[in-house]
Amino acid sequence: MKIQEAIVKAVKILKANKIEEAWIVSKMLLANLLKIKKEELTINSEKELEQKMQEEYFKGICKVANGYPIQYLIHSKEFMKMSFYVDEEVLVPRADTEILVEETLKISKEKDKILDLCTGSGAIAISLLKYGKNCKIFASDISEKALEIAERNAKKLLDNSHSITFLQSNMFEKIEGKFDLIVSNPPYIRRAEIEKYSLKYEPKIALDGGEDGLDFYRIIINEAYNYLNENGKVIIEIGFDQKNDVEKLIEKSNKYTKIQCKKDLYENDRVIIFERR
Ligand code: GLN
Numbered sequence: 001m002k003i004q005e006a007i008v009k010a011v012k013i014l015k016a017n018k019i020e021e022a023w024i025v026s027k028m029l030l031a032n033l034l035k036i037k038k039e040e041l042t043i044n045s046e047k048e049l050e051q052k053m054q055e056e057y058f059k060g061i062c063k064v065a066n067g068y069p070i071q072y073l074i075h076s077k078e079f080m081k082m083s084f085y086v087d088e089e090v091l092v093p094r095a096d097t098e099i100l101v102e103e104t105l106k107i108s109k110e111k112d113k114i115l116d117l118c119t120g121s122g123a124i125a126i127s128l129l130k131y132g133k134n135c136k137i138f139a140s141d142i143s144e145k146a147l148e149i150a151e152r153n154a155k156k157l158l159d160n161s162h163s164i165t166f167l168q169s170n171m172f173e174k175i176e177g178k179f180d181l182i183v184s185n186p187p188y189i190r191r192a193e194i195e196k197y198s199l200k201y202e203p204k205i206a207l208d209g210g211e212d213g214l215d216f217y218r219i220i221i222n223e224a225y226n227y228l229n230e231n232g233k234v235i236i237e238i239g240f241d242q243k244n245d246v247e248k249l250i251e252k253s254n255k256y257t258k259i260q261c262k263k264d265l266y267e268n269d270r271v272i273i274f275e276r277r
Contacts, residue, residue, distance in 0.1 A: 001054055004045035006030065010061045017065040025070050029060050032074040068201050080127040082157050089145040091206040093123035096264045097185055100237045100271050101127045103262050104183050107233060107273070110134055115227065117171060117184040117220070118142075120206055122150030124183060125164055126157055140167040140175060143205060171216070172223045178232070182224050185237040186216035213239060217246050225255040228276040240268035250274050 007026045014022035031038040060073050071077040071092045077084050079093040086092055101124055116125040116139040125139035141147050147166050154161040169175055188209040209215050224234045238246050243261050250256050256274040264270035
């Protein structure tokens with residue numbers, strides 16, 4: 001089978017399973033296996049694909065057809081124009097989360113001390129350091145394995161990776177000191193919804209926000225106050241339908257003011273910002 005034929009066959013399989021961007025996904029996986037650039041597939045399209053390679057390719061394509069994230073197969077996900085290493089220990093960073101980073105960059109000041117809770121692959125923390133204003137970043141996660149990945153990404157993507165401190169902590173448990181900003185994309189999916197297509201392969205611990213999806217917002221809203229400098233701010237990602245519930249929790253706490261909500265590129269409510277009273 002020629003390279004071009006293999007790609008066409010892969011696209012058919014993916015389309016039959018309603019996988020989006022079937023062409024890009026098919027090319028990405030094959031280029032990754034052949035260790036060449038996606039663009040180089042075209043010049044090699046008439047070349048024969050070895051039997052072993054074919055088997056491996058279609059094994060991967062079938063996984064993706066079943067909803068397995070392609071990013072786990074190629075161990076890479078683009079986020080803020082950087083390529084992050086990912087595997088099954090961390091959530092695949094979402095394009096929506098770039099809004100969280102951009103909003104944080106807008107309000108952060110020179111030399112701010114920033115805490116990234118639930119850092120996962122480190123996508124947020126590393127982007128803040130890469131594009132930010134000389135900030136000092138603390139990135140925490142409950143999962144040791146996630147932290148190893150975040151550290152690996154920091155080493156790969158930053159020349160100043162020493163400005164990130166990684167901490168294993170269940171939310172605020174082992175956090176000490178005060179911060180100018182606390183940013184977080186915590187688990188926020190309602191427990192009953194996790195089994196849905198395309199989320200079933202990602203770590204539950206990174207997605208499960210409890211029965212109503214709000215467990216980690218309750219912790220953040222209760223505790224962030226004690227870890228913020230005066231006028232310190234919290235910036236959190238939320239699910240598209242969680243704005244009202246989260247805003248109510250913030251108001252009820254009586255600890256914060258200036259609650260704002262920002263939308264993502266699809267016009268969904270995505271980020272909530274609030275300030276310590
Ligand atoms: N945005 C992710 C999704 O919808 C969930 C992220 C999270 O729980 N923090 O798949």
